[in-house]
Amino acid sequence: MGIGEAFAREFAARGHNLVLVARSEAKLYALAEELRRERGIRVEVCVEDLSHVDAPVSVYEFCCQHHIKIDFLVNCAGLSQAGYFDDIPMGKLDDIMMVNMMAMATLTRLFLPGMVSRRQGNIINIASLGGLQGVPGLGLYSASKAFVITLSESLFMELQDKGVHVIVVCPGFIATGFFDHAGHNVKKIRLPLSGVDVVVHAAMRGLKNNRMRIFPTLLDAILVFSQRLASRKTVVRLASYFAAVNDE
Numbered sequence: 001m002g003i004g005e006a007f008a009r010e011f012a013a014r015g016h017n018l019v020l021v022a023r024s025e026a027k028l029y030a031l032a033e034e035l036r037r038e039r040g041i042r043v044e045v046c047v048e049d050l051s052h053v054d055a056p057v058s059v060y061e062f063c064c065q066h067h068i069k070i071d072f073l074v075n076c077a078g079l080s081q082a083g084y085f086d087d088i089p090m091g092k093l094d095d096i097m098m099v100n101m102m103a104m105a106t107l108t109r110l111f112l113p114g115m116v117s118r119r120q121g122n123i124i125n126i127a128s129l130g131g132l133q134g135v136p137g138l139g140l141y142s143a144s145k146a147f148v149i150t151l152s153e154s155l156f157m158e159l160q161d162k163g164v165h166v167i168v169v170c171p172g173f174i175a176t177g178f179f180d181h182a183g184h185n186v187k188k189i190r191l192p193l194s195g196v197d198v199v200v201h202a203a204m205r206g207l208k209n210n211r212m213r214i215f216p217t218l219l220d221a222i223l224v225f226s227q228r229l230a231s232r233k234t235v236v237r238l239a240s241y242f243a244a245v246n247d248e
Contacts, residue, residue, distance in 0.1 A: 003076045003126060003174065005031060006196035010204065011072065017042040019068060021059055022077070023049040044068065050077050051095040056106035063111075069118070070111050075104040075148075076126040080141040082245045088140060100144035105151060112164065119163030124203050125152045129172045129220055130243075132227065133235045137245025145170075149213070156212045167206045169214040171199045172223070 001024070008018055012035045020028050025047045032043040046062045048055040063070060079099045081088050088096075108123055115121025130138055131145025152168035159166060173193045194217055202216035215221040227235050 001027065003196050003199055004074070006200045007074050007076060007124075007203075008035065010200045012039040012041055012043075015039070015041065016072065017044075017068075019044045019046055019059075019063060019070070021046045021048055021050075023047065050099045050103040051079070053098065053102070056103050056110060059107060060110040069114060071115075071120060072122045072124065073107060073111050074124045074126075075107060076124075077103060078126065078141075080138060082137055084137065085139045093140065096140055096144060100141070101147045104148060108151075108155070112159075115164045116159070116162050121164040122207055123152075123155070123164065123166045124207070125166070125168045126199070127152070127168050127170045129170050129215075129223060130239070131170065132224060133232070133239050135243050135245075136236065136240040138243055142239075153212060165207060165210065167203065167211060167214055169199060169203045169206070169216065170220065170224075171202075171216045172220050174199060 001022075004020075004022065008020060008031060011018060018032075018035065018041065020032055020043060022028050025045075028045045028047060032045050035041060036043050044062075044066060046059055048058055050056065077099050079092075079096045081092050081096060104125060108125075112121070112123075115123075125148050127148040128142070128145040130142040131147075131149045133142070135142040149168050149170065152166050155166040156168075171194060174196060198216045202214050205211075206214035215224060230238070
């Protein structure tokens, strides 16, 4: 769904074979069949719940068993829970950290050696503007996206001479079903919502132009630049205002 589906359609349109990974089995198979039929590409389906600690290894082993070499790894799975940090159930806490950080890092670590050995590969990590500062009401989510940003930036530099390009995409609010799952009332958000295609097209341009951090819209870039002009406390307050998670 959402950004993941949009990336699948974009790569399929470019003639790439795909491995689709998610926990929604019926949706995966329906999308796979559609893309096979319309694009004439090979599409494999790997049903895994990335909140499970062994899921990334299972995805990697699936690709090895099917003799699939991964040239593009897109880490776009994400979870959140709107509300105060001390209200997040402990199980949800674990799920968010596992999906947003550990699954992303583990999948990258598993597939990276093959890319380096071939001196060819691309890793697209989806973060968020929320990862550039704390967001009250989305504290754990914003912290997890800060992890994605800093790891991606480090890898960008580490891999420059190894034929592997890593980018991190930092969109603002995106119109998907993400907010409903997170318990975040989208009607209260004080920033415009972008479509998923905006994120995908920005990511592809960023890869082509050897960018490190990608801000999909002009507003995203302006918001990031404006942080230089305000105190850190003000930046966090503004993030809280725009997200409007805890507004009654």
